[in-house]
Amino acid sequence: MTSVDIFHHDVPAQRDFGYGVTRNQVISQTLYVVGLRQHATATAEGNLAYFGxxxxxxxxxxxxxxxxxxxxxxxxxxVDTKLPA
Incomplete structure (x- = not known):
């Protein structure tokens, strides 16, 4: 698989989403993937690595x-901000 440049947009994804929200408060996600068939494994692996x-x-x-x-x-x-961070 080839490497792709990443647009960061100053989002501290590895710490939290800003506004005091963390990945533990994510209750739903929608992923839009170009070339899903060729990126399905990487998408699943990245999701597992991020959310555990x-x-x-x-x-x-x-x-x-x-x-x-x-x-x-x-x-x-x-996200549900009533869930523990």
């Missing part, structure tokens, strides 16, 4: 393209 034992509801959709040139994935989250 936490399992939010997940919808994964294959799409023909996204906004930024070379962008392969876009992820939307729904």
């Amino acid at each position: 034992d936490h399992r939010p509801v997940s919808t994964v959709l294959g799409v023909p393209e996204l906004t930024f040139p070379g962008q392969v994935i876009e992820i939307g989250f729904i």
Whole structure:
């Protein structure tokens, strides 16, 4: 698999989502993936590595393209701030 440049947009994904929200408060996610068939394994592995034992509801959709040139994935989250961080 070839390497793809990543747009960071100053999102501290490995710490939290900002606003005091963490990955443990994610209750649902939607992933839009360009070339889902060729990126399915990497998508699943990345999701497992990021969430570990936490399992939010997940919808994964294959799409023909996204906004930024070379962008392969876009992820939307729904969080519950009443859950423990």
